[in-house]
Amino acid sequence: MSRGAAVIHRTLMKGNEAICAGAIAAGCRFYYGYPITPQNDIPEYMSAHLPRIGGTFLQAESEVATINFILGTSASGRRVMTSSSGPGISLMQEGLSYMAGSELPAVVVNISRSGPGLGGIAPSQGDYFQAVKCGGHGGYRMPVLAPHSVQEMYSLTMLAFDLADKYRNPAMILGDAIVGQMKEPYEQTPYVSSVPAEKPWALTGCAGRPRQHLKSLYLKDNAIEVHNWKLHGKYRRMEEDEVRFENYRLDGARIAIVAFGTAARVSKTAIQWARDEGIAVGMLRPITLYPFPETQVDEVARKVDVVLVIEMNTGQMLQDVKMSTPCHDKIRFLGKPCAMPTPEEIHGEIRRLAGKAE
DSSP, rough: TTTOOOOOOEEEEEEEHHHHHHHHHHHOOOOEEOOOOOOHHHHHHHHTTTGGGOOEEEEEEEESHHHHHHHHHHHHOOEEEEEEOOOOOOOOHOOOOOOOHHTTTTEEEEEEEOOSTTOOSBOOOOOOHHIIIISSSSOOOOOEOOSHHHHHHHHHHHHHHHHHHHHHHEEEEEHHHHHHHHHEEOOOOOOOOOSSSSOOTTTTTTTTOOOOOOOSOOOOOTHHHHHHHHHHHHHHHHHHHHHOOOEEOOTTEEEEEEEOOOHHHHHHHHHHHHHHHOEEEEEESSEESSSHHHHHHHHHHSSSSSEEEESSSSSSHHHHHHHHHHHHGGGGEOOOTTTTOOHHHHHHHHHHHOOOOO
């Protein structure tokens, strides 16, 4: 290293813990939650660290209570977060709809496990529909970010808080048991806010200003229709301005993988092996699952011979890929509902599609 060069400090940490570090760096001082595997590192970390910096940790009596605590704290203008896994997120759906209707920001983390029902604690991406299509009532939407590394568990959590405040809307981090539980070094990059700190809408007392309120109930003539069109406009702005994705080795590719999260991370190894064999393959990785990179998927699909969608489920993002492009004859699918596809399995499928299978 040359004299005067910046020293990069890297920390070995679990993905779940990196979410906490990112939340605290972004100014989150309130966390409420309820235990469920495989996300329990998050409340454990927050219970140990928030009180030391003047924050509040509370283990609620249920996930239903949790999301309503989140609603109240958000209404006061504070940054607040919760985390759970699929069954717990299901119990939060009514509250999430109330928050979207009331235009209240918060960050919700789903470290997903296999289902449906109680399922098991194996890693899965089976909560894609729940997250991206929003399981609560009323047709609301929320930004959904899909990290594929510990570094992104940290950085995308900071981004999630900014997106939540920018749009006055809940935002979700969708991970899984692998990226949540694995350890790897990451850089604690400083948080730089992209949104104003002031929240003039927050309920902080009416001294010196007109009385205001937050609500999701609209009973006057046409009021709820007006409100829904307002929300719709906000979602359209998200779709125009917040699409994030990674192009990985797509130059000259004849086969394009579309995968997110852990499935994308594993796919990179298989792509490297295939490239070493002279197979032209690359990947489009959605980082935002909502808004989904529809235009980018279509552009890639038109250029390649085959689009291979890989998911840790039986085909959920697959539907969004098909809606993004008319090139349905090019689309293939590789899915494992309750396990991580191995690099060997993905490599074998790439070889088969390239006509090189033994």
